[in-house]
Amino acid sequence: DAMVIQNPRYQVTQFGKPVTLSCSQTLNHNVMYWYQQKSSQAPKLLFHYYDKDFNNEADTPDNFQSRRPNTSFCFLDIRSPGLGDAAMYLCATSRDGGRQPQHFGDGTRLSIL
């Protein structure tokens, strides 16, 4: 039944070692989002794709990048993770980004050693 699936649920990486988080959706939605959520805070939007169009938030560090090879999949790449990047990363989708809810996956919790 899961509609937005994130893998892995937990990821441990070393300081400075590139890491990729993945998200897939069965909803055939046009828009896919990546959020960062730190403990006891609200989700913070990093970027989103509308189809193949990439939209970066102004304050998203260059260290964070994304790929969307097809409608169903979207990846978050962290090129050189720092200790401050330890967080929950949430993927969400919406049909076309208008007045409708976003549907979230259960996130990947990233730890940095």
Add this chain to the structure above:
Amino acid sequence: GESVGLHLPTLSVQEGDNSIINCAYSNSASDYFIWYKQESGKGPQFIIDIRSNMDKRQGQRVTVLLNKTVKHLSLQIAATQPGDSAVYFCAENRSFQKLVFGTGTRLLVSP
């Protein structure tokens, strides 16, 4: 800058009570609002939404009220149950494709 925020960080209630979670927003141009529930270790789960042309919307045990005059949004949960314990976020659809989340309220339900 403009923001979406909540008045109370933690709300403790007894099982069976009604709960009210509040949210203030400052962008008068926002026209769509959503409430999400987030349980520990999970992603936000959609509860209910409301468009700005409405004042009230009801779901199963939940009601959202929107007061555009004072830019205030509330979520009412009837007969609160232990399973309702979670963090609740309001979110504002401030522009096409983008949500801005409030700071969250933790709801604690004791038996």
